[in-house]
Structure formats: structure tokens, C-alpha cells
Amino acid sequence: MRQGLGDVVLLSAISRLVLVLAVVTATVTLVANKWRDDRPSDRFPAIVQDATVIALFMAIGTMLLREQLLTTSAVGAVVLGFALQDTLGNLFAGLAIQVEKPFRVGHWIQVGERDGQVHEITWRATKLRTKAGQFLVVPNSVIAKDPVLNFSEPTVPTRLEVAVGASYLSPPNEVKRAIHEAVTNAPLALATPPPQVVITGFGSSSIDYVALFWIDDFAADRIARDQVRTNIWYTFRRHNIEIPWPIQVEYRREDQPVRTDAHVAAAADRLGSVDLFATASLEARRQLASAGTHHLYAAGEAIVRQDEAGDSMFVVLGGQARVTLEPSGQEVAVIPAGGFFGEMSMLTGDRRTATVRALDDVQALEISAADFRELAIANPALLDHVSEIVAARRTGLDAARAVAAAAVVPEAKQTLLARMRKFLRVGT
Numbered sequence: 334m335r336q337g338l339g340d341v342v343l344l345s346a347i348s349r350l351v352l353v354l355a356v357v358t359a360t361v362t363l364v365a366n367k368w369r370d371d372r373p374s375d376r377f378p379a380i381v382q383d384a385t386v387i388a389l390f391m392a393i394g395t396m397l398l399r400e401q402l403l404t405t406s407a408v409g410a411v412v413l414g415f416a417l418q419d420t421l422g423n424l425f426a427g428l429a430i431q432v433e434k435p436f437r438v439g440h441w442i443q444v445g446e447r448d449g450q451v452h453e454i455t456w457r458a459t460k461l462r463t464k465a466g467q468f469l470v471v472p473n474s475v476i477a478k479d480p481v482l483n484f485s486e487p488t489v490p491t492r493l494e495v496a497v498g499a500s501y502l503s504p505p506n507e508v509k510r511a512i513h514e515a516v517t518n519a520p521l522a523l524a525t526p527p528p529q530v531v532i533t534g535f536g537s538s539s540i541d542y543v544a545l546f547w548i549d550d551f552a553a554d555r556i557a558r559d560q561v562r563t564n565i566w567y568t569f570r571r572h573n574i575e576i577p578w579p580i581q582v583e584y585r586r587e588d589q590p591v592r593t594d595a596h597v598a599a600a601a602d603r604l605g606s607v608d609l610f611a612t613a614s615l616e617a618r619r620q621l622a623s624a625g626t627h628h629l630y631a632a633g634e635a636i637v638r639q640d641e642a643g644d645s646m647f648v649v650l651g652g653q654a655r656v657t658l659e660p661s662g663q664e665v666a667v668i669p670a671g672g673f674f675g676e677m678s679m680l681t682g683d684r685r686t687a688t689v690r691a692l693d694d695v696q697a698l699e700i701s702a703a704d705f706r707e708l709a710i711a712n713p714a715l716l717d718h719v720s721e722i723v724a725a726r727r728t729g730l731d732a733a734r735a736v737a738a739a740a741v742v743p744e745a746k747q748t749l750l751a752r753m754r755k756f757l758r759v760g761t
Contacts, residue, residue, distance in 0.1 A: 348690065379432070414491055435481055439453065441485050441551040442484065443478055444471055447461070447480075449461030450462045452468070457473065457475060458473055464555070489558075490548065490549050493548060493557055495565070496544075497542055497562075497576065498576060499539055500539050510585050512565060512568070515561060519560035519564055521553055522547070523546070524558060525547075528546035530544050531543055539576070542563060542760065596627065599650070601622040602618075603671060612718050617726065623740075627650075628647075629694065630695040632692065636691060637685045639685055639687050639688045644682055644701060645700060648672075651695065653692040654690065654691055654692060655689070656674060665687060668689070677727065679705055709759050710759060720753060
């Protein structure tokens with residue numbers, strides 16, 4: 334008995350729902366039918382009519398069958414929300430497109446970096462026919478998010494641009510007239526609105542121009558640009574206007590020697606002002622300057638470090654250097670241009686007795702023991718002269734290191750000279 338009663342209730346509910354659907358459909362159809370003179374705005378297309386029918390049907394059905402639907406509505410809404418998230422997004426975006434009408438079937442539009450002619454607008458997506466004849470299906474949710482460029486509204490003509498460069502030798506007004514002539518002779522370019530030619534910049538090898546013209550069919554934009562570009566070439570040819578080739582100027586670098594004759598001569602003159610080589614001839618100094626190594630040190634850079642092994646000396650050709658004792662960092666002296674240091678290592682092979690750093694950029698000539706040996710063999714009296722100067726300098730350095738003068742003096746001139754002869758292998 335209960336089952337029979339339930340069946341009757343169910344049939345009654347279904348009958349009422351069918352009746353509601355029929356009434357709603359008929360009402361919407363009568364209101365929006367296309368054969369009425371006073372039909373609503375064309376913003377009420379089929380997709381909007383269907384959505385209206387569904388919305389009214391669900392609203393009335395819920396009121397009629399409230400008790401049967403309330404128990405399942407919450408769960409159903411959650412399930413449908415997750416399951417149809419993308420579909421519902423496309424659906425509502427499609428409704429918005431149909432209502433707002435940013436474009437219509439037949440319009441040429443650009444979405445993102447793709448363009449095409451609108452072929453169909455459905456619940457889920459908009460179908461575009463590309464210029465290659467292919468279908469591009471764009472989800473409505475994508476169109477709702479991305480900017481849409483409509484080439485067919487608000488006016489059908491579409492403006493195109495063609496860029497070209499002309500020689501700097503051609504007057505701009507003459508070039509503009511030639512480009513205008515080329516655009517006018519293009520079959521697809523419209524006379525109204527009139528074309529324009531503007532200068533966009535001064536390039537590395539040409540003055541850059543842009544032709545602005547209009548066409549009435551965006552589908553033919555590539556052909557229109559081709560016509561204008563072709564005409565520009567022939568028009569320029571008739572008017573003797575050059576489209577410059579890409580210009581690239583090549584400079585041949587002539588390698589300059591690091592040490593020129595002028596450098597050697599300047600170094601030789603500087604050696605003449607150094608006490609150690611004052612007695613050497615100009616030719617001997619030139620040989621020494623040519624054999625030595627020229628260096629450039631940055632300000633603050635260490636030239637030699639205390640206790641390092643070494644067998645060369647340095648002559649400061651430019652800049653200044655500071656002499657310090659480690660580890661205290663006590664400054665012993667500042668060596669100006671024309672000064673020298675490291676002579677003990679060159680003459681005796683001793684380790685460096687101090688650290689020398691560049692105060693500013695320093696140009697220095699490094700003279701090795703081998704180079705000095707050639708000079709000493711050619712000038713036998715040179716060692717005696719050098720030993721006197723070096724002995725005096727070493728005494729001053731030892732005094733600066735707070736060593737008693739009495740402990741240094743026993744390093745007599747003859748003892749130092751003997752060590753120098755032995756290291757340089759120069760006979761007595």
C-alpha cells in the first residue's frame with residue numbers, strides 16, 4: 334500500500350516538473366522569438382535563452398518539490414561544484430560573451446598571440462578559423478581572462494603598418510612622398526581614411542619610416558603588406574632612393590708592443606738618475622732597460638713580500654711605493670719615481686728583507702741577477718761602486734729595524750763585496 338502511494342507521489346511530482354518545463358520553455362520562446370517585431374535586444378541569443386529556461390525551471394521545481402530536494406541539494410551542490418569547476422567557468426564566461434557581445438560570429442579577433450575569424454560561440458568555447466584555414470578552439474574562460482583585440486569593430490577598416498629605412502642622403506619629405514605613392518598604388522589599401530607616413534627614428538644606417546594605411550578586410554592583411562612593400566621597392570628605385578644595406582664598420586687593430594723603443598729610452602734615462610747605475614754608459618743602460626721586465630702594479634698591490642726568495646731588483650719608473658717591515662707594518666720609507674729596492678736579493682740571493690707595496694699605480698723595471706751580471710762583467714768597477722751604496726742602504730734598513738748599529742757594522746764593505754762576487758760569479 335505504501336509503495337503504491339509512493340509511486341503515485343513520484344508520478345505526480347514528475348508530471349508537475351514536466352508541466353513546469355513546458356510552461357517555462359514556451360514563455361521564454363514567446364518573449365524572445367525572432368519573428369516578433371518588438372523582440373528583445375539581440376543580447377538574448379539561444380545560449381542565453383537556454384540558460385534562462387534552466388534557471389527558471391530549477392527555481393520553480395525547487396519550490397514545488399522543496400521537501401524532496403532539500404536533503405540532497407547541499408551535497409549535490411558541493412559535488413557538482415568540484416566536478417564541473419572548469420565547465421561552469423567556461424559556461425558563465427560563454428554567457429558573459431553572449432550578453433556583452435565583445436565580438437560576433439564573422440569578426441576577426443586576436444586572443445593572446447593568436448588571431449582568427451569567429452566561427453562559432455558555444456557553451457564551452459569559441460571557435461576561430463585562422464588564416465591558414467584551421468580551427469582554433471579557445472575556452473571561454475581563457476577569453477574572459479585575456480585581452481581581446483577586435484579587428485572588425487567599432488569600424489570594419491583596419492589600420493596596418495609597414496616599416497622601411499631610407500638613406501640619410503635622401504630628404505625626408507621626398508622619401509615620404511615616395512612611400513605615399515607606393516601605398517596609393519596598392520590595390521588593397523583604402524583611399525579613405527588616407528594613408529600616413531611618419532619618421533620613427535634615426536637608425537645606425539638609415540632614417541626609419543612607417544607607412545600607416547587602412548584595409549577593409551583583415552583577412553588580407555599579409556597580402557596588403559606585401560603589396561605595399563613591393564611597391565615601395567619599385568618606387569624607391571624610380572626616385573633613386575636607397576634602402577641601405579646593413580652597415581658594419583670593421584676596424585683593424587694594430588698590435589702595439591708593450592715595450593717600445595720610447596719605453597726603453599725612457600727607462601734608460603731613468604736608470605741614469607739611479608745611484609747604482611750612474612757610472613754605467615748610456616749604451617749599457619739601454620741594454621739593461623731592454624733586457625729587464627716592465628711591470629705595472631695597482632695601488633695597494635704587493636710588489637715583493639718580506640722573507641720571499643728573490644734574485645732581482647726593481648727600479649720605480651713611475652708612481653710611488655711604500656716599504657714596510659712585517660709583522661708590525663712599520664713604514665721604513667717611501668720610494669719615489671727614480672728610486673729602487675730589492676738590490677740585496679739581486680746581488681747576494683738573500684730573501685726579501687721588507688714588504689714593498691704600490692702607493693698608487695706603479696710602473697717598475699725588474700732587473701734580474703743574470704741581467705746585472707752581464708753589465709758587471711762589461712764594467713768591472715761597477716761592483717765596487719754598487720757595494721758602497723748597498724752597504725749604506727742596508728745599514729739604514731737595519732737601523733730602522735731597531736737592530737743595534739754595532740751589530741750591523743761588522744758587515745763590512747769587503748765582506749759584502751766578497752758575497753756579491755760569489756753570488757754573481759764575477760772574478761776578483
